Amino acid sequence: xxxxxxxxxxxxxxxxxxxxxxxxxxTKRMIRRSILKAVAIPGYQVPFGSREMPLxxxxxTGGIQVTASIIGPHDVLKVIDQGSDDTTNAVNIRxxxxxxxxxxxxxxxxxxxxxxxxxxxPETPLADGQILVYQVPIPEPLRWLEPSETETRRMxxxxxxxxxxxxxxxxxxxxxxxxxxxxxxVRVNGRYLMxxxxxxxxxxxxxxxxxxxxxxxxxxEKRIYAVPPYTSVESLDFDDHPFEIxxxxxxxxxxxxxxxxxxxxxxxxxxxxxxxxxxSEYCRDRIDSGAGAPVEPAAIDERESSAA
Amino acid sequence: xxxxxxxxxxxxxPQHGATDTAFTPGFANPVFDSQxxxxxxxxxxxxxxxxxxxxxxxxxxxxxxxxxAALLLALADLDTPVWIQPGAxxxxxATTTRFLGFHCNCPLTHDASAAAFALIxxxxxxxxxxxxxxxxxxxxxxxxxxxxHVQSFDGGPTVQLSGPGIRDRQALSVAGLPAxxxxxxxxxGLLFPLGVDVLFISGCRIAALPRTTRVEA
Amino acid sequence: MYVAVKGGESAIVNSWSLLAETRxxxxxxxxxxxxxxxxxxxxxxxxxxxxxxxxxxxxxxLAIKQAAGDLVEAIFLLRAYRTTLPRLAVSLxxxxxxxxxxxxxxxxxxxxxGGQVLGPTYDYTQRLLDFKLAAEGQRPAAVxxxxxxxARMPRVTDLLGKEGLIPFEAPPDGxxxxxxxxxxxxxxxxxxxxxxxxLARGDEGFLLALGYxxxxxxxxxxxxxxxIRMGDVAVEVIPDELGFAIDIGDITVTECQSINQxxxxxxxxxxxxxxxxxxxxxxxxxxxxxxxxxRSLRAKEFGEAVNAPAQDEEFVLYHTDNLEASGFxxxxxxxxxVDFQSELELVRKLRARHQAGASxxxxxxx
Numbered sequence: 001x002x003x004x005x006x007x008x009x010x011x012x013x014x015x016x017x018x019x020x021x022x023x024x025x026x027t028k029r030m031i032r033r034s035i036l037k038a039v040a041i042p043g044y045q046v047p048f049g050s051r052e053m054p055l056x057x058x059x060x061t062g063g064i065q066v067t068a069s070i071i072g073p074h075d076v077l078k079v080i081d082q083g084s085d086d087t088t089n090a091v092n093i094r095x096x097x098x099x100x101x102x103x104x105x106x107x108x109x110x111x112x113x114x115x116x117x118x119x120x121x122p123e124t125p126l127a128d129g130q131i132l133v134y135q136v137p138i139p140e141p142l143r144w145l146e147p148s149e150t151e152t153r154r155m156x157x158x159x160x161x162x163x164x165x166x167x168x169x170x171x172x173x174x175x176x177x178x179x180x181x182x183x184x185x186v187r188v189n190g191r192y193l194m195x196x197x198x199x200x201x202x203x204x205x206x207x208x209x210x211x212x213x214x215x216x217x218x219x220x221e222k223r224i225y226a227v228p229p230y231t232s233v234e235s236l237d238f239d240d241h242p243f244e245i246x247x248x249x250x251x252x253x254x255x256x257x258x259x260x261x262x263x264x265x266x267x268x269x270x271x272x273x274x275x276x277x278x279x280s281e282y283c284r285d286r287i288d289s290g291a292g293a294p295v296e297p298a299a300i301d302e303r304e305s306s307a308a
Numbered sequence: 309x310x311x312x313x314x315x316x317x318x319x320x321x322p323q324h325g326a327t328d329t330a331f332t333p334g335f336a337n338p339v340f341d342s343q344x345x346x347x348x349x350x351x352x353x354x355x356x357x358x359x360x361x362x363x364x365x366x367x368x369x370x371x372x373x374x375x376x377a378a379l380l381l382a383l384a385d386l387d388t389p390v391w392i393q394p395g396a397x398x399x400x401x402a403t404t405t406r407f408l409g410f411h412c413n414c415p416l417t418h419d420a421s422a423a424a425f426a427l428i429x430x431x432x433x434x435x436x437x438x439x440x441x442x443x444x445x446x447x448x449x450x451x452x453x454x455x456x457h458v459q460s461f462d463g464g465p466t467v468q469l470s471g472p473g474i475r476d477r478q479a480l481s482v483a484g485l486p487a488x489x490x491x492x493x494x495x496x497g498l499l500f501p502l503g504v505d506v507l508f509i510s511g512c513r514i515a516a517l518p519r520t521t522r523v524e525a
Numbered sequence: 526m527y528v529a530v531k532g533g534e535s536a537i538v539n540s541w542s543l544l545a546e547t548r549x550x551x552x553x554x555x556x557x558x559x560x561x562x563x564x565x566x567x568x569x570x571x572x573x574x575x576x577x578x579x580x581x582x583x584x585x586x587l588a589i590k591q592a593a594g595d596l597v598e599a600i601f602l603l604r605a606y607r608t609t610l611p612r613l614a615v616s617l618x619x620x621x622x623x624x625x626x627x628x629x630x631x632x633x634x635x636x637x638x639g640g641q642v643l644g645p646t647y648d649y650t651q652r653l654l655d656f657k658l659a660a661e662g663q664r665p666a667a668v669x670x671x672x673x674x675x676a677r678m679p680r681v682t683d684l685l686g687k688e689g690l691i692p693f694e695a696p697p698d699g700x701x702x703x704x705x706x707x708x709x710x711x712x713x714x715x716x717x718x719x720x721x722x723x724l725a726r727g728d729e730g731f732l733l734a735l736g737y738x739x740x741x742x743x744x745x746x747x748x749x750x751x752x753i754r755m756g757d758v759a760v761e762v763i764p765d766e767l768g769f770a771i772d773i774g775d776i777t778v779t780e781c782q783s784i785n786q787x788x789x790x791x792x793x794x795x796x797x798x799x800x801x802x803x804x805x806x807x808x809x810x811x812x813x814x815x816x817x818x819x820r821s822l823r824a825k826e827f828g829e830a831v832n833a834p835a836q837d838e839e840f841v842l843y844h845t846d847n848l849e850a851s852g853f854x855x856x857x858x859x860x861x862x863v864d865f866q867s868e869l870e871l872v873r874k875l876r877a878r879h880q881a882g883a884s885x886x887x888x889x890x891x
Contacts, residue, residue, distance in 0.1 A: 018609065020339050027608075029385050030708075032346045033424075036383075037449035039353045040505045040518035042472050046449045047710040052604040057852030059859065070350065072343040082860045086533045089859050095534075119863050129351075137856070148839055150713045157445035175875050181867035189472050189520065191501065200867045211475075213354045220849045222710040228354050228518075231472040246870055264866055278863055 021068040022100040027051055031069040031224070035215060038226035043188030044156070045139050045223040053219065060093055060118060061219030063135035067097065067116050070131065070215075076104045078112035083120035083261065083278035090118070107281055119182075121203040123260045123282035126212035128229060134197045136218040139225065141185045141195040161193050164236065172241055181246070187234045188227055196233075202245045202261045207233040250275045255286035332369045334381050334411040341366075345382040352507070352516035357469040357478035359461045359515045370403030371396055371429045375509045376455045377407070384414040384425055391423035391440075391452075392416065393430060420452070426504075428456045431485055437492050440504045448501035451519075458508045459484030461515060468524040469517075477524065480515060482508055490523050497522060548593045562586035571777075571806025572596055576847065577603030578707065578726050579610075580776050580805050597728075597847050604848060607707075615702075617761045617770055621754065621780045621803075622683070626674050628755040628807075631681045633784055639678030644755060646809075681752040682782045682799060691784065691797040715838055720822055721815075725803060727845030729811040735835040736817030744833035746820045748800060751784035755807055779804050781812040785820050788827040798827060 019025065027049070034048040053061040071077065077097055081090040085107040093116065094105050106112050109124040118135040126132060142152045145163045155161065164185060171179040184201040188194045196207060197216060207214060207227060214227040227233060237243035251258045253274045260282055262275040277283035335341035341364070348362040364378040371392065372380070384390055390412075392404060404427075408414055417423055420439045428434045440452035458464075464483030467490060470476070496503045496519060503519035549556070563570055563586045573585040577600045585603060592598035628644025631637055643649070657663065685691045703718040706726070711719060724732060739746060757777050761770040781802035789795030800820030802812035821835040834840055844850060 020343075022609075024609070024611070025339065025342065026385060028342070029383055030387065032350075033383055033388070034449070036350065036353055036453070037451070037505070039350065039473075040520065041448055041501050042520065044448060044501060047447075047712070049707075049709045051608045052601075052848065053608070054605045056601065056855065057849045058854075058856030059852060061852075070343075070347065072347060073340065082863045087860050088533050088537055091534045091537055095537075118859075119861075137853070149843075150839065153446045176878055177871075177874065179871060179875070181871040182864040198861075198864045200863055202867075209475075213350075220853055228472040228520075230475045246867065261863065262866075263862060264869065278866075 018100055020073075020101055021071055021097070022053070023051065023065065023068045027065075028069045031065055034224045035066065035069065035226065038215070038224050039213070039228050041192070042227055042231050043186075043192030043194040043225060045218075045225045047222055048224050050219045050222040055092065055096065057220035058137060060089065060116075060135040062217030062221075062224070063116050063118070063133050063219075064093060064096065064217070065219055066133050066215050066217035066224060067114060068100070070133075071097065071101055071103060071114060073101070073103060075113045076106050076111055078106050078109060078115045079117075080115070080120060080122065080279075080281075081118040082263075083122070084280040086280065109281060119198050119200075120261070120278060121199055121206045123277070123279040124285075125206075126210060128211040130212040132210075132212050132214045134199075134214065134216045136195070136197040136216050136223075137220075138183075139195055139216065139218040139221050139223040141193045156192060159191065164193060168236060168238070172238070178237070178241065184243075185236050187236065189231050190234075193236075194225065194227075194233075200246065200261055201235065201243075204233070204235045204243070205245065209233075248275060252277045252283060252286075255283045255291070257283065257286055331407055331410045332367045335366065335378075338381075341378070342382040345378045349379060349382075349507070349514065349516070352514050353505070353518050354473050355478075356471060356473045356516050356518055356521040357467075357480040359480075359513050361513050364512055369407045370400045370405075371427065372404055372407070373457055373509055374512045375514050376427060376457065379455060379507065379509070379514075380408060380414070380425060380427075381411055384408065384412040386413050386415070388424035389415045389417040389419075389422050391418070391420050391426040393426075393428050393434065394418075395433060396429065423452045426452050426454045428454060431456055431458060431489070434486060434489075437496050437504050437506075442499060442502040442504065445502070448503075451502065452504045454504050454506045456506055456508050457484075458482050458510050460510050461508070461513055469521050470524050471518075471521040473518070474521070482515070484510075493517065493523060548591070557590055559583060559586040559590065562589055568807060569594075569596060571804070571808045572729060572811070573599045573603055575805040575808050575811065576600045576726055576728065577607065579603050579607045597851055601848055601851070614762045614764075616773075617763065619758045619760070619778065621758055621778065622680055623677065623758065624754055624778075624780075625757040625775070626678055626754060627757070627777075629678055629752070630750070631752045632750040633681060633752075637681060637684075639675040642674055645807075678754075680754075680782065682784065685751070685784070685797060689794075689796070691799060694799065694801075711842060713839055714825075715842055717823075720838070720842060721801065721803075721819060723842045723845055724815045724818055727815075728847035728850065729808065729814065731845055731847070731850075732814040732818050733810060735821070735841060736814035739817050739821045739833065739835040744821050744824065744829075744836045745786075746783075746798075746800070746817070747786040748783040748817060748820065749785070750813065751782045751799075753779065753781045753809060753812065755779040755809065777806050779807055779809050779812045781809070781816045783813070783816040783820060788829075790828065798823065 030049055034046045038044065038046045050062065050065060053064055055061055055064065079085065079090045079094040081087040084090065097103060098105060109115060109122045112130065114131045114133060115122060116133040140152050142155060142163060145167055146152050168178050171177065182200045183195055183198040184204055186194050186196055186204060186207065196204060209230050209232065211229050213229055216225045235243040248262050250262065252260065252262055254276055257277055261278045263278045265274045265276055267274050345362055345364060348360050352360045362375050362378060364374050366374055366378045366381065368374045368377050380390065390408060392401065405416055420426060420435060421441050423441055426440055437454065440454060441450065443449060443451035460483045461481055464481045466479050466481040469478045469480055500519055505519050506517040508515045563582050569589055570582050570585045573588055573596055574580050574582065577585065584606065588599035588602040589596065591602060626642060628646060629639060629642045631641065682691055686693050704716055706719055706722040711723065757775040759772045760774050760776055761772050763770050783800035785798045785800055787795040787797050798820065800816035802815030802819065804812045804815065818835055818841060822838055822841060824831050824836045
């Protein structure tokens with residue numbers, strides 16, 4: 001099943017005294033069983049015996065444990081944070097997997113079999129057969145409304161999500177809009193309320209009926225959940241206040257994209273701003289293919305969003 | 309302890325029907341073989357009703373088939389009680405339990421409602437799915453994964469499946485299921501989020517039915 | 526022209542070598558040895574072993590050296606290492622009644638069988654900085670006692686137990702294997718074994734504060750230090766091949782049994798109730814805090830009103846782990862600019878609406 005190059009790379013990792021992908025086999029089995037049940041119950045948080053990892057809790061240990069449990073020598077891994085392959089956290093995690101598995105890593109979404117991400121979904125659409133692993137800080141969507149785990153678990157069991165609807169309604173009453181812009185709660189397969197992790201609400205529609213398998217790992221909170229391919233994921237809203245994603249009047253200052261999530265950069269002391277694609281791969285691809293002309297920074301001044 | 313157990317080799321090949329004193333081998337390469345089998349099962353669960361060949365070289369001792377043996381080697385251990393359908397010949401049952409005991413170190417249970425994994429080798433005599441562990445309202449994950457040996461995935465009655473993991477419809481043909489199975493499966497679906505999850509097994513091939521999968525008329 | 530920031534990978538590698546250089550410090554100064562840390566900072570080593578959940582003084586000393594003295598960082602190193610270790614056997618329960626005593630006191634009784642053995646403690650020192658320590662070369666020598674410490678000392682709580690004044694803690698029927706917090710996630714309501722494991726690994730500072738709060742009216746258990754004992758206990762396992770127990774080594778532990786206000790109802794006669802603390806090494810403050818918090822968390826068991834933080838099982842048990850706490854607090858240093866961008870946009874929108882509302886009012890008033 002493995003060719004000799006893959007064996008060598010994997011052996012190199014194991015030769016350092018660590019098991020392939022760092023975790024021992026018993027831990028992997030436990031996590032794998034949790035993942036299978038998570039896929040069978042979309043959006044439900046499966047408790048699992050999270051282990052201490054060499055990176056701190058809160059820095060992606062859940063995503064890392066999920067990836068470590070699924071990854072094999074044939075996989076190709078992409079790791080991003082804030083949409084970029086080059087942020088320090090993404091670099092650190094990619095190095096961890098290189099060292100403990102020897103797998104091929106890539107910054108091209110289309111070439112990856114596993115994409116581990118923090119806070120963004122890649123702009124490049126995913127395909128059937130790919131797995132997206134999200135790093136999750138707080139898995140419980142009701143946590144800010146109800147600190148007790150005993151209570152929130154009961155609410156999920158009874159499908160009692162009134163507390164969340166009240167909160168959203170109060171936002172509308174007070175602000176005219178739902179005051180949640182990221183980690184926006186969703187309903188999965190028409191049943192479980194789920195937190196998508198701190199992705200901007202801009203990314204929420206990508207989760208719906210995605211051909212890829214989406215796995216979510218929360219290491220510190222010790223929960224795993226999943227959205228199978230082609231599963232409905234609906235962002236909470238009201239009939240008279242439908243869910244809308246963020247829009248910018250500006251386009252990306254490097255590639256001209258009008259369809260991607262844009263980061264705002266402050267470029268001088270006077271507060272001039274430049275908007276640039278958050279997804280570095282997407283932006284680079286657009287530049288390389290010659291699509292879209294960059295717009296002069298001076299032309300981008302006031303941003304007005306028409307989003308709800 | 310388990311890693312050491314996996315790497316042991318048997319002293320001799322077992323003779324079916326005779327007194328078995330040895331074990332057939334487990335995975336040749338436990339770390340990578342487990343990972344490969346798990347990914348096949350995950351892929352099957354994420355694409356219900358589509359048949360996957362897990363291409364394992366594990367022999368099928370006793371009541372097991374290659375895919376069910378491989379699956380249990382990959383996923384069963386100290387923490388997962390395994391239920392084996394009673395009523396088979398004593399020697400075969402003993403071979404099976406010895407294999408699992410040696411390689412997986414999994415506890416064996418006679419109580420279907422306590423099982424993490426259940427092996428149904430004779431589906432015509434299968435107990436009701438509702439007798440297995442169905443989970444609790446607050447912990448629906450604590451439920452049995454039922455491994456069901458079927459005759460084949462070619463030439464049996466075809467059903468149309470829908471639900472998470474299936475874009476629109478997925479056709480599945482299974483030969484060797486009892487007539488009442490699909491009715492029972494619908495009843496299982498009514499219990500959602502509780503219920504069991506099923507893996508059909510035929511030789512090296514598997515197809516999965518997570519509890520979210522519906523049969524269309 | 527804006528150029529995207531690159532080079533994250535090389536920045537990280539450079540930060541590692543800068544850290545190593547900073548940790549070592551001035552190379553003209555002799556390097557710290559593990560032997561020095563073990564021998565001369567044993568209480569730091571004990572804390573790291575206890576909260577690291579791994580009894581290995583040498584490794585704990587290495588962790589302290591690598592962490593440049595940051596004990597929470599050292600605890601992290603030890604825990605991460607622990608994850609990689611295979612689990613070979615489960616020992617018999619430690620028999621602290623057979624402890625080789627180095628220190629044993631009780632504040633519940635003036636004198637007791639075996640006596641009050643003060644041991645090496647800071648308790649009776651005056652906290653005056655000793656500037657003689659700034660120079661090296663001291664070789665303090667303790668005076669040897671005329672007789673050895675009693676070989677076996679009965680526990681105060683056992684003596685009270687014989688009189689029926691404090692219940693013996695019996696394991697559940699069949700003595701099932703206890704829950705293992707390092708392998709399974711916590712569930713609520715939590716069993717006492719789960720709670721005690723959680724507290725044993727928990728941050729000393731957090732437990733100290735909670736224990737303190739329980740003494741100041743945030744719950745009130747009227748505790749007495751029934752007995753505190755520190756010394757060496759044997760770790761025993763029963764190998765399958767032998768069928769009997771063998772001693773595989775000794776470890777030093779500190780055990781604190783607190784005696785608390787007596788409960789009682791129409792059916793049950795009043796009696797004392799117990800709080801229990803057990804730690805590796807000589808971390809006595811932690812053992813006492815643990816006992817206070819253990820007893821507070823037993824409030825429901827004794828029909829007491831639950832209304833203080835130290836009694837709130839979820840609040841206490843979810844926040845004792847300083848690895849989790851440190852990780853999550855410090856994760857705020859990770860890039861959050863995508864979410865911040867979303868928040869910026871939201872706040873601007875809400876402000877615009879607010880200002881539009883204000884100018885509408887002005888127009889109306891004019």
